[in-house]
Amino acid sequence: PAEAVPQAPEDALFGLMRAYRADESKDKVDLGIGAYRDDNAKPWVLPVVKKADEILRNDPDLNHEYLPIAGLAPFTSKSIELILGSDSPALAEKRTASVQTISGTGAVHLGALFLARFYKVAGANRTVYLPNPTWANHNQIFGNVGLPIATYPYFDKQTRGLAFDGMVQALRDAPERSIILLHPCAHNPTGVDPTQEQWRAIAAVMKEKKHFPFFDCAYQGFASGDLDRDAAAVRYFVEQGFELVIAQSFAKNFGLYGERAGCFHFAASPGPDAGGVAARVASQLAILQRSEISNPPIYGAKIAATVLNDPALYAEWKENLREMSGRIISMRKALRAKLEELGTPGTWNHITDQIGMFSFTGLSEAQVKRLQEEFHIYMTKNGRISMAGLNTRNVEYVAKAIDKVVRE
Numbered sequence: 001p002a003e004a005v006p007q008a009p010e011d012a013l014f015g016l017m018r019a020y021r022a023d024e025s026k027d028k029v030d031l032g033i034g035a036y037r038d039d040n041a042k043p044w045v046l047p048v049v050k051k052a053d054e055i056l057r058n059d060p061d062l063n064h065e066y067l068p069i070a071g072l073a074p075f076t077s078k079s080i081e082l083i084l085g086s087d088s089p090a091l092a093e094k095r096t097a098s099v100q101t102i103s104g105t106g107a108v109h110l111g112a113l114f115l116a117r118f119y120k121v122a123g124a125n126r127t128v129y130l131p132n133p134t135w136a137n138h139n140q141i142f143g144n145v146g147l148p149i150a151t152y153p154y155f156d157k158q159t160r161g162l163a164f165d166g167m168v169q170a171l172r173d174a175p176e177r178s179i180i181l182l183h184p185c186a187h188n189p190t191g192v193d194p195t196q197e198q199w200r201a202i203a204a205v206m207k208e209k210k211h212f213p214f215f216d217c218a219y220q221g222f223a224s225g226d227l228d229r230d231a232a233a234v235r236y237f238v239e240q241g242f243e244l245v246i247a248q249s250f251a252k253n254f255g256l257y258g259e260r261a262g263c264f265h266f267a268a269s270p271g272p273d274a275g276g277v278a279a280r281v282a283s284q285l286a287i288l289q290r291s292e293i294s295n296p297p298i299y300g301a302k303i304a305a306t307v308l309n310d311p312a313l314y315a316e317w318k319e320n321l322r323e324m325s326g327r328i329i330s331m332r333k334a335l336r337a338k339l340e341e342l343g344t345p346g347t348w349n350h351i352t353d354q355i356g357m358f359s360f361t362g363l364s365e366a367q368v369k370r371l372q373e374e375f376h377i378y379m380t381k382n383g384r385i386s387m388a389g390l391n392t393r394n395v396e397y398v399a400k401a402i403d404k405v406v407r408e
C-alpha cells in the first residue's frame, strides 16, 4: 500500500540548513534558521546553562526516570510565573493549568489538539486566525488537527512595520469567538511587534468580539533583554480577564534548542468556578499528553528549573539574555549603518526598528536567490534574515552583497 505514498517536499528551513552545511565556500554566511550564534558564528552555550549542567551532573541522585505526565513541577510552576509574573491574579486565584511540552512546537500542537477537541462553545467559530505572515509551521500544526485556518494582516510592505489598521479591522470582521494566534514579542518572521498602546487596542477589539487568544511565546527575554517587558502583552490580556492559552519555548532564551524544553499554559477567566475550570482543563491535557508523548523529556527541563529556582543563577541568566539581545541589537545597527554608508537604494531604518531574532529585509525572492548562489549567503526566500548569523567579521561582506543585488 505504501506505493501510493507521494514524495513530499523537503522542509524549506531545514533544507536551507542542509544546503548551508554542504556549501564549501569560506565566505558562507548562515542567516537562515533562528538560532543564536556568537561573534565567531558558533552556537553559544549560555554560561548559566553550563553551570546548571555541572550541578546536575554532579548530583549523585541524577537519574533518567520518567517524569510525570504533566512534566517537572519545579519547571512548569516557575515557567508560568515567568510569563504571567509572580504577582499575577491568575496565579493567586489558582486558575491556571500547565503542562511541560516538546518545546514551543509541542506546546502549539498540544494547544491545537486541545482546542480541536474542546473548543465547542455554542456558536463558537473554530477558525484559527494566524498573522500574515507567521512562522511557517503554524499552518501545518493547526492544519494537522483539522482546525480551519484564516489569516489577519500583520506586515505592511510599504512601511515594513505593523499593518495595524488592517489587523484591527480583520479582528473586528472575524466571526465572534474566533481563535487568534498572537506572537507576544519578537514576531517571527517579521521582527515587528505592536506597541503597548496598540496591544491595548487589539485586546479591546478581541474582548468586544469574545475572541480567544492563543499566544505563541518563543522569545521572552531574548527580544528586549528584559523578561518582564517581553511578557507585557500576555500580562495585559490576563489583567483584562481573558481566558487564554500560551505556548512557551525555552529554545532561544536558554539556548536549549535540541533539548526541547517548553510548556503549555492555560489561564481561566476570573469567576467562581475558575479553579474548577483550570483543574478540568489540566485533566484533559494529561489525557492528550499521555497518548501523544506519554511524558516529556527530562534534561532540558531540569536545566531550566535549576536556573529558574536559584536566585543567583536566575540573575546570571538575565545577564546572558542581555548579552544575546545586546549583540543582536548591535548587529542591527551595524548592518543598517553599512547599507546607509554604501548608499544602497531604499530605506533601511526597519532593520533597527524591528526586534528579536529576525529582520524582514524586504529583499525579493530573486535577490535572495542571487545572495545564495553568488555570495553564499543563506536566508529564507521571504527575505527574512536571522540577525544572530551576523557578526563583526561578516556584516560588511553581507551589506556589500545586499548592496550589489539591490542595485542590479
Ligand code: LMR
Pocket: 013, 032, 033, 034, 035, 135, 137, 188
Ligand atoms: C525559525 O523560525 O527559524 C525557528 O523558529 C526554528 C524553527 O523551528 O522553525
